[in-house]
Amino acid sequence: MKLGEGVEAAIHCAATLAGVDGDSTMPGAALAEAFGLSPSYLLKHLNMLTAARILESVPGPAGGYRLAKPAERITLLDIVLAVEGREPAFRCGEIRQRGPTKLDASAYVRPCGINAAMLKAERAYRAALAEVRLSDIVADFMKGADPRSVAASCAFAERHQRQQKSRST
Template sequence: MKLGDGVEAAIHCAAMLAGVEGDATMPGTVMAEAFGLSPSYLLKHLKALTAARVLESVPGPNGGYRLAKLPEQITLLDIVVAIEGREPAFRCGEIRQKGSYALDASAYVKPCGINVAMLKAERAYRTALAGTRLSDIVTDFTENTDQRIVAASCAFVALNQRPQNSKAKTINERKMP
């Protein structure tokens, strides 16, 4: 199974936004620069994360993106589904019923064993993603990554986040879906 590159970019951006202070935002173009991505490519994925209510898009001169929920409330499955969609990675085309030796449809009463096995693997994969929270990724990063990388990442976020006015609601005060 191969997920699109947008999944990696989306998870990295969400993890970066977990480090933004309070109700501040981070411009999409800045995140694109941080990861060496085309801004238009990344903005497409940030828009999908916003539509899925993983991120919030804030307009205006200090606008940008921020998490729409606490990192503990966002799973990797939330991010993958926002980018890749809800359809399973494997889609059985029932090719066993086509071709030169295909039989009458009545011979294919039982589900395709390949489809059953692939969907079972998909469920296991999705269960693992649903059990991994963005906060787990951030904690692992801060505790197990070379501290030079952690320091550089934190400095980048601190330098590039855009503070919001003091009347803006914090993530804990915003209405959660």
């Protein structure tokens, strides 16, 4: 299974936003800069995360993005589904019922075994993603990454975060 680059970008942005102080925000342009992405490309994914209520968008010149809920309550599955959609990655087209050897529909009473196997794998994949919280990703990074990488990431977030008056804006 191949996920789009937007999933990686979305997870990295959410992890970065987990590091901003309190009600502070970070502009989308800064997030795009942090990961070398086009701002317009990233905005599409930030909007998906906002629509899924993973992020909150604060309007205005001092606005930006922040997590809509604590990182402990956001899973990788939440982010993947926000970006890729809720449909399973495999969609059975019942091609066994096409072509020169197709039979009457009554010959296909049993569900397709390929579809069943793929959906079982999808459930396992989603269950594994549901077990990993954004806070786990951030904690693992802070604990195990090269100290230079941690320092650079923290400094970038500190430089680009914008203080907000309150969450009711």
